[in-house]
């Protein structure tokens with residue numbers, strides 16, 4: 001297939017080109033721009049586009065792609081909240097994704113945020129470089145015996161349960177479906193409000209859907225323990241950022257670790273260090289000493305990129321040869 005790869009970074013090109021050389025014969029054209037209504041013309045005449053989390057794949061863009069002859073959208077990620085699936089179906093465009101690549105990468109990054117915040121590694125790093133060896137303000141707590149609430153116990157959530165059980169934590173789980181593996185690991189399923197009221201650490205691992213949009217709002221924050229640690233490595237819009245800022249100001253939230261942000265599309269994956277930051281909400285988050293933010297890098301391990309490239313190209317090969325794909329995403333009925 002002739003594939004226009006949007007939002008290409010050097011590492012995307014490296015891993016996709018390698019996987020294509022190893023096992024596929026697609027014609028890959030790597031494009032730096034993000035896919036949107038202005039750039040969709042670049043895909044004219046291409047059988048497929050390959051996109052990432054912040055590409056705009058709404059009805060307007062899909063309409064333009066269909067007019068240009070594009071018949072498939074290959075997501076090189078798991079989440080598909082940026083795609084208008086109904087429009088894709090109407091236009092006869094297949095959407096395929098990478099449902100699993102390395103849940104370990106995201107789960108381990110989640111735990112990196114937990115440990116960084118708890119033991120204040122982000123602050124210690126700067127202190128030591130500045131010749132400040134004082135410990136005041138760096139006091140942490142033992143994870144052993146603490147209660148961790150895992151919201152969403154699919155592939156990533158399950159790995160978080162496994163790791164936190166290894167630390168000796170009590171793990172409370174909430175999901176629409178019980179995962180027996182999480183239970184075997186000692187995870188206890190409870191109602192969401194009970195998870196909020198009992199957990200010392202709340203970590204989010206659900207997809208972004210209308211039901212999970214702003215799942216963490218002012219009401220949810222009020223139900224949590226005073227000084228709770230909140231971690232979001234799923235999707236930014238699961239958290240109402242304004243409510244979180246109020247929670248940080250009042251001390252209700254004691255620690256915040258984010259790998260995703262509601263408005264990350266304007267910021268993440270780019271070097272903006274020479275540009276004035278215009279997002280006042282994000283700027284406010286950066287002022288708190290107990291907030292650690294990474295720029296959607298939880299997935300970013302060598303193993304995950306190899307796996308993403310392999311599956312993405314495999315999805316396109318499968319579509320090309322059979323017209324079907326096991327990793328096809330369809331709009332929910334109704």
Ligand code: NAI
Pocket residue numbers: 078079099100103106151152153154155156157174175176177205206207208209211212233234235259260296297298299300
């Ligand atoms: P998964 O599909 O294996 O698990 C998601 C779980 O969430 C399922 O068990 C599902 O039943 C549950 N769920 C869905 N709606 C729910 C609701 N309303 N309330 C409670 N639970 C609900 O997905 P996986 O692979 O574990 O990924 C989870 C999310 O992590 C992805 O949707 C994606 O948004 C995010 N992600 C972030 C990455 C990063 O680099 N920061 C990388 C990969 C995924």
